[in-house]
Every structure is written in structure tokens, then in C-alpha cells.
Amino acid sequence: MDETKDEGRRVYGRVKWFDPVKGFGFVVAGEGDPDILLHANVLRNFGQSSVADNAGIDLTIQETDRGVQALEVHLIEPPKNTDTPGLDDLAELGGDTDADIPLEPARVKWFDKSKGFGFANVFGRDEDVFVHVEILRRCGLADLQPGEAIGLKVVDGKRGRMASSVTSWDSAPKL
Numbered sequence: 001m002d003e004t005k006d007e008g009r010r011v012y013g014r015v016k017w018f019d020p021v022k023g024f025g026f027v028v029a030g031e032g033d034p035d036i037l038l039h040a041n042v043l044r045n046f047g048q049s050s051v052a053d054n055a056g057i058d059l060t061i062q063e064t065d066r067g068v069q070a071l072e073v074h075l076i077e078p079p080k081n082t083d084t085p086g087l088d089d090l091a092e093l094g095g096d097t098d099a100d101i102p103l104e105p106a107r108v109k110w111f112d113k114s115k116g117f118g119f120a121n122v123f124g125r126d127e128d129v130f131v132h133v134e135i136l137r138r139c140g141l142a143d144l145q146p147g148e149a150i151g152l153k154v155v156d157g158k159r160g161r162m163a164s165s166v167t168s169w170d171s172a173p174k175l
Contacts, residue, residue, distance in 0.1 A: 008060045008061050008062040008071045008072075009060065009061060009062075010058065010059065010060050010061075010074070011029040011030075011036070011058075011059055011060075011061055012029065012056065012057070012058050012059075013027040013028050013029035013030070013036065013056075013057055013059065014027065014028055014054055014055065014056060014057070015027055015038070015051050015052065015053055015054060015055045015057055016028050016035060016053070017053050018038060018043070018050060018051045018052075018053070018142060020040060020049055020050045020142070020143050020145075023039065023040040023041075024037060024038060024039050024040060025038050025051070026038060027057055027059065027070065029059075029061075034067060034068050035067075035068070036059065036061050036068045036069065036070055037066075037067060037068065037069045037070065038051075038057075038059075038070045038073075039069070039070065042070045042071065042072065042073060043073060045072065045073070046072075046073035046074075046076070046168075046170070047168040047169065047170025048073075048076065048141065048168040048170075049143065049144070049145050049148055049168075050141055050142040050143035050144070051076055051140060051141065051142055052078065052079055052136065052137045052140050052141055052142045053079070053142065054079040054080070055076055055077060055078060055079050055140040056075075056076070056077035056078075056079075056080075056140075057073060057075070057076050057077070058073070058074040058075040058076075059071070059072065059073055059074065060072040060074065076140045077140060078137070078138050078139055078140040079137060079138075079140070101153040101154070101155065101164060101165070102153070103151045103152070103153055103165075103167070104122045104123070104151065104152050104153070104154060105122070105123045105149070105150075105151060105169060106120040106121060106122045106123065106129065106149075106150050106151070106152045107120060107121055107123070107147060107148065107149055107150070108120050108131075108144045108145060108146055108147060108148045108150060109121055109128060109146065110146050111131060111143065111144035111145070111146070113133060113142070113143050116132065116133040116134075117130060117131060117132050117133060118131050118144060119131060120144075120150060120152060120163070122152060122154065127160070127161055128160075128161070129152060129154050129161045129162060129163055130157070130159070130160060130161065130162040130163065131144065131152075131162070131163045131166060132162070132163070135163050135164065135165070135166055136166055138165075139165055139166045139167060141166060141168075144166075148168075149168075149169035149170070150166055150167065150168060150169055151166070151167040151168070151169050152165070152166055153165035153166075
């Protein structure tokens with residue numbers, strides 16, 4: 001019996017699709033290459049419960065009898081098309097850029113992908129923070145689960161506090 005473990009190889013690709021309900025999705029690394037299975041557990045080990053379609057992703061993969069599978073996620077980049085139609089509040093803010101806004105720890109209160117929005121609470125504050133699905137996509141995420149720990153950059157919009165950036169808390173830069 002061969003005890004050597006195949007450590008896999010590292011590739012960069014784009015998320016073809018990912019369904020958090022089904023618990024898996026696929027990544028395409030190159031034209032003509034086989035699709036790479038991305039299991040929800042591998043994504044959770046990176047600290048995320050979802051990933052946006054067409055997001056860039058750096059993976060360690062392994063070829064198995066059942067096809068190519070992701071072993072580890074190293075990096076996720078937002079999809080290239082980051083237009084955010086319908087988010088007039090962010091467009092009108094002007095002055096602050098995301099780099100000027102501190103990342104705050106928060107927990108998802110609820111999020112409904114079909115409605116396109118949800119709310120989170122920043123630790124130590126009572127008010128809800130509005131989270132729009134387009135902001136998630138721009139940040140490389142596709143969905144949020146109630147109770148999920150996240151990092152938010154929060155701005156004051158016309159209708160209250162809203163997220164300008166969202167990251168999974170596990171993958172947030174450590175201060």
C-alpha cells in the first residue's frame with residue numbers, strides 16, 4: 001500500500017458556479033481543462049460559506065478517481081464586473097473610500113438572496129446594517145447565513161447604515 005500523500009498543485013481559476021444549498025460548485029482553471037469540484041467544506045475552511053460566480057480563486061487541487069477536486073482555497077478575488085446598479089447611496093457618498101473605513105466585526109442577522117438584501121449587526125451597536133447582494137458580489141461573496149461572523153465596512157446612507165464592503169471574519173486582515 002502506497003502511503004505517500006499527493007499534496008496537489010496550485011492553480012488560479014474562475015468560479016463557474018457555487019450553490020451553498022447543494023454544498024458544492026465548480027471552478028474553471030483553463031480553457032479545455034476539466035472543471036474543478038469546490039466542496040462547501042473546503043470553502044468553509046477558508047472562512048466563507050459562499051463565493052460569487054465568476055470570482056477569481058487561487059486553489060490547491062488534486063486529481064482523484066472521481067475527477068479534479070479543490071483541497072484548499074488560498075485567495076478569492078471579486079468578479080471583474082463590479083458595477084453595482086441600484087446602490088445610489090454609495091455613489092453619493094464620494095468622500096470616504098473603503099481604505100479609510102475601519103473593518104468592524106459583525107454577525108449576520110438575516111440575508112435573503114432572492115430579495116437581494118439582508119441585515120447584520122456590528123458588535124457593540126444596536127442598529128442594523130443593510131447589506132445589499134451587489135456589495136456581496138463585489139466582495140466575492142454570493143450569500144450569507146444567519147449567525148455568520150463577518151467583517152463590515154459601514155457607511156451612513158440616506159436610509160441608514162449600510163455595508164460598503166463585506167468579508168468573512170476568518171479571512172479578514174488581522175490587526
